[in-house]
Amino acid sequence: xxxxxxxxxxxxxxxxxxxxxxxxxxxxxxxxxxxxxxxxxxxxxxxxxxxxxxxxxxxxxxxxxxxxxxxxxxxxxxxxxxxxxxxxxxxxxxxxxxxxxxxxxxxxxxxxxxxxxxxxxxxxxxxxxxxxxxxxxxxxxxxxxxxxxxxxxxxxxxxxxxxxxxxxxxxxxxxxxxxxxxxxxxxxxxxxxxxxxxxxxxxxxxxxxxxxxxxxxxxxxxxxxxxxxxxxxxxxxxxxxxxxx
Numbered sequence: 001x002x003x004x005x006x007x008x009x010x011x012x013x014x015x016x017x018x019x020x021x022x023x024x025x026x027x028x029x030x031x032x033x034x035x036x037x038x039x040x041x042x043x044x045x046x047x048x049x050x051x052x053x054x055x056x057x058x059x060x061x062x063x064x065x066x067x068x069x070x071x072x073x074x075x076x077x078x079x080x081x082x083x084x085x086x087x088x089x090x091x092x093x094x095x096x097x098x099x100x101x102x103x104x105x106x107x108x109x110x111x112x113x114x115x116x117x118x119x120x121x122x123x124x125x126x127x128x129x130x131x132x133x134x135x136x137x138x139x140x141x142x143x144x145x146x147x148x149x150x151x152x153x154x155x156x157x158x159x160x161x162x163x164x165x166x167x168x169x170x171x172x173x174x175x176x177x178x179x180x181x182x183x184x185x186x187x188x189x190x191x192x193x194x195x196x197x198x199x200x201x202x203x204x205x206x207x208x209x210x211x212x213x214x215x216x217x218x219x220x221x222x223x224x225x226x227x228x229x230x231x232x233x234x235x236x237x238x239x240x241x242x243x244x245x
Contacts, residue, residue, distance in 0.1 A: 068109025071166055071242060072131060075104065078115045080122060082129040082174060086187055089140065093188045094146040104133040107166040107242075110233040113220035114169060120215050125176045131187045132170035132228060133161035135230055152190055164241045168231035169221075173212055181208050184228055195226050 075083050086092040088102035106114065118128050140156040140163075147153045154161045162168035173181040182205050185194045196213070198206040212221050221231040233239075 010091050052204050064110065068107060068112075069103045069239065070108040071134065072108050073103055074106055074114070074130060075110060077106075077108075077111050078118055078128075080127060081114075081118055082127055084129055084131055085133070086131050088133070089145075093152075093190075094143065096142075096146055098139050098142045098146075099136075100214045104130050105166060106169065107233070107239055108132045109235065109239070110169070113233060117215050117219040117221070120219070121173065126181065127175075129180065130169060131172065131173050132163060133168075134166040134242065135161060137241060139166050140164055141238045160241050162236050163241045164231045165236065166242050167236045167239050170227075170229045171212070171216075171231065171232055172229055181211075183208055189230060192226055195227060196223070213240070 013033050074081060079118060083102075083104045085102050085104050087094075087098035088100075090097055092098070092132055114128070121128060137156065137160055140154065143153045148155075170187065172183055172187075175181055180209045184201055184205055185191065193200060196209070198209065201209070209228050213228070217223060220234050222234050222236075224230050224232070
């Protein structure tokens with residue numbers, strides 16, 4: 001009897017030991033699993049299995065904000081037009097160079113209107129030629145020094161031309177051969193022929209001048225009586241005088 005009792009105690013101890021081993025093994029496996037890779041090999045000094053790197057996402061480029069107030073280069077903004085900036089040469093009524101730069105600039109909002117006008121002129125086989133556009137205030141003072149006569153030049157001590165706001169443009173038209181269309185006068189002519197009383201003009205010249213005015217006004221410009229070539233943005237008062245930095 002004693003022998004059987006001893007045997008049962010022995011088996012009980014063996015079972016308890018086996019259960020202990022199983023529990024201990026499970027505990028150790030669960031505890032150290034984060035330190036093993038998929039092959040069961042240990043990582044040295046790593047707390048977790050590395051994650052494959054994703055390709056870097058490129059941040060979208062911000063589109064520069066544009067405003068009607070921006071100044072734009074007309075030759076770039078409306079590639080089809082011609083630019084003959086007279087005050088950047090001696091070919092003007094002062095016979096002196098007034099502008100330091102021969103680039104024609106204009107407010108974006110006004111340039112959009114000129115671009116639309118050019119598109120319509122092109123359907124008739126014509127191209128805009130720009131004689132004058134933005135006029136820096138300093139250039140207005142140069143003009144006044146050369147011709148201090150308020151009949152022909154705005155006195156900058158009292159105010160500036162709309163050219164200095166970047167919203168006025170002096171233009172004519174050229175045909176498909178690049179020849180200037182017949183108009184009443186040349187640029188900056190101060191005679192009575194430059195005004196919009198067409199009684200002193202032949203039929204072709206009057207028609208050309210009316211055609212230029214009609215399309216420009218249609219696309220948002222206003223004309224003035226004394227200069228057939230001069231047009232001002234109808235939204236002119238939205239733009240202040242522009243002073244280059």
